[in-house]
Amino acid sequence: MTSSDPTWMSAGEIAEAIRTREISALEIADHFIARIEKYNPALNAVIFPRFDEARDAARRADGTPAGLPAGPLHGVPYLVKDIQQTVAGWPYAFGWKPLLDRGAIGEETGFVLQRMFDAGVNTLGSTTVPELGPSGHTISPAFGVTRNAWDRDRVAGGSTGGGGAAVAAGLVPWSHGADAGGSLRIPAALNGLVGLKASRGRSTLGPAHSDVWNHSCEEGVLARTVRDVALGLDTMRGPAPGDLYVAPEPLRPYVDEVGADPGRLRIGVLNESVMGLDLHDEAKAAVDVCGRLLADRGHTLDERWPSAIDDLDMQRHQLLIKAVFVADGVADAERRFGFTATGDDFGPWARYLWDLGRSISALDFVAFNGWRNRYTRAIATWFEETGNDLLLMPALLGPPPTIEEFEPQPDSDYKIMRDHMAYMATANFTGFPAMTVPVARTAGGLPMSAQLLAPYGREDVLFRVAAQLEESERWFERHPDLDG
Numbered sequence: 001m002t003s004s005d006p007t008w009m010s011a012g013e014i015a016e017a018i019r020t021r022e023i024s025a026l027e028i029a030d031h032f033i034a035r036i037e038k039y040n041p042a043l044n045a046v047i048f049p050r051f052d053e054a055r056d057a058a059r060r061a062d063g064t065p066a067g068l069p070a071g072p073l074h075g076v077p078y079l080v081k082d083i084q085q086t087v088a089g090w091p092y093a094f095g096w097k098p099l100l101d102r103g104a105i106g107e108e109t110g111f112v113l114q115r116m117f118d119a120g121v122n123t124l125g126s127t128t129v130p131e132l133g134p135s136g137h138t139i140s141p142a143f144g145v146t147r148n149a150w151d152r153d154r155v156a157g158g159s160t161g162g163g164g165a166a167v168a169a170g171l172v173p174w175s176h177g178a179d180a181g182g183s184l185r186i187p188a189a190l191n192g193l194v195g196l197k198a199s200r201g202r203s204t205l206g207p208a209h210s211d212v213w214n215h216s217c218e219e220g221v222l223a224r225t226v227r228d229v230a231l232g233l234d235t236m237r238g239p240a241p242g243d244l245y246v247a248p249e250p251l252r253p254y255v256d257e258v259g260a261d262p263g264r265l266r267i268g269v270l271n272e273s274v275m276g277l278d279l280h281d282e283a284k285a286a287v288d289v290c291g292r293l294l295a296d297r298g299h300t301l302d303e304r305w306p307s308a309i310d311d312l313d314m315q316r317h318q319l320l321i322k323a324v325f326v327a328d329g330v331a332d333a334e335r336r337f338g339f340t341a342t343g344d345d346f347g348p349w350a351r352y353l354w355d356l357g358r359s360i361s362a363l364d365f366v367a368f369n370g371w372r373n374r375y376t377r378a379i380a381t382w383f384e385e386t387g388n389d390l391l392l393m394p395a396l397l398g399p400p401p402t403i404e405e406f407e408p409q410p411d412s413d414y415k416i417m418r419d420h421m422a423y424m425a426t427a428n429f430t431g432f433p434a435m436t437v438p439v440a441r442t443a444g445g446l447p448m449s450a451q452l453l454a455p456y457g458r459e460d461v462l463f464r465v466a467a468q469l470e471e472s473e474r475w476f477e478r479h480p481d482l483d484g
Contacts, residue, residue: 006023025057042147051125079166091104099337116232130158133158135413138161139155157188159178160178177221177222195222199218199247205217206240210242267388277418341354380432438473438475
């Protein structure tokens with residue numbers, strides 16, 4: 001794709017084209033704004049548009065001397081996820097109608113967002129999220145249904161569903177997100193993108209937070225290429241004063257790992273049902289495809305996997321964390337805006353979590369921390385004792401769910417997340433990095449992904465191996481038909 005039609009260019013390619021004056025930042029902004037205006041009404045991925053501000057920023061960027069860009073991402077379009085991180089002076093809602101109705105405005109800018117802004121990205125708006133965040137779809141009473149760009153009858157995932165739909169549809173080359181229970185990897189898997197949950201403490205959650213979801217959350221980007229995910233992480237990563245966890249500094253930038261030789265690795269394989277759940281044949285096929293691609297590169301596949309993953313308590317504890325997160329977020333909003341929430345302020349799933357979260361005791365939370373410690377040590381010990389460098393496993397348990405599957409009742413969300421997304425939480429509970437890669441397609445042509453889990457701090461290995469898979473599959477050349 002050339003700069004005359006930058007729709008499917010990567011963020012890195014756009015940055016280079018602007019830097020060399022092959023195309024102007026304003027031309028780029030106009031192009032992607034036009035795509036949002038054309039396709040967003042059907043997808044419902046972008047909210048709080050900042051088109052006038054983005055055009056002004058692009059004009060300022062174009063006024064810098066040639067060869068002296070404002071930053072390495074000078075003029076590259078970007079979208080901000082509407083949850084957890086805010087931007088000072090910008091509206092936010094976290095997918096919740098009481099915040100939307102009260103016209104919530106950010107009081108401070110998240111450090112990772114400021115790092116992206118300082119690097120020069122041009123933010124065109126925000127992206128939709130499910131109500132208060134914890135869901136595997138992006139549907140809310142505040143903003144409605146966000147649809148999958150590949151099949152508009154299917155969900156775009158969550159909670160970074162708006163970002164997933166927008167990047168898959170070519171509305172932007174990449175988008176901000178965060179992953180506390182699969183919220184980057186789920187939309188990536190459903191939309192044919194690359195999604196990374198980085199190691200615990202890889203980037204700061206400040207200034208608003210030192211911890212989200214009890215140390216389960218990491219910031220990042222959704223993108224179509226491995227290199228763009230690395231570029232985003234390189235820009236965001238690093239601690240800030242007061243952080244509770246700080247991941248070990250990488251030996252070199254992650255973009256330098258893309259294309260680097262990983263050597264011949266030993267990779268464990270989990271490709272069967274766990275926790276009594278049914279693993280769909282097409283999910284198994286995606287893992288098989290990924291395994292064959294890895295074997296073709298000379299890696300050794302080991303059919304062993306950590307037995308700790310087959311633990312029914314994982315689902316119960318994931319529900320506990322979601323509920324506490326919602327209850328805490330609502331309490332914070334009540335303090336900030338001086339109101340008392342009632343059951344009528346929520347959709348069914350958020351109401352269920354709010355009620356549950358307020359009933360959880362300190363002892364329940366302490367018990368969860370004890371379980372997580374044992375779980376993490378079991379997974380870490382498996383890597384050490386087997387000598388495996390990675391674990392290959394499913395991303396989702398089946399093809400993308402339809403919107404109709406999320407019936408308006410409390411247990412439907414939990415059932416769908418349990419049935420489709422059970423393999424996601426391991427990375428969050430352990431703090432280990434994990435990446436989903438869209439190596440396969442369903443019989444109907446929808447994206448299907450596999451997932452790779454690495455030991456703590458080894459994003460470098462994930463980037464090297466994912467780049468090999470990308471070179472073989474070239475998934476970034478596959479795009480949805482938005483006009484059909």
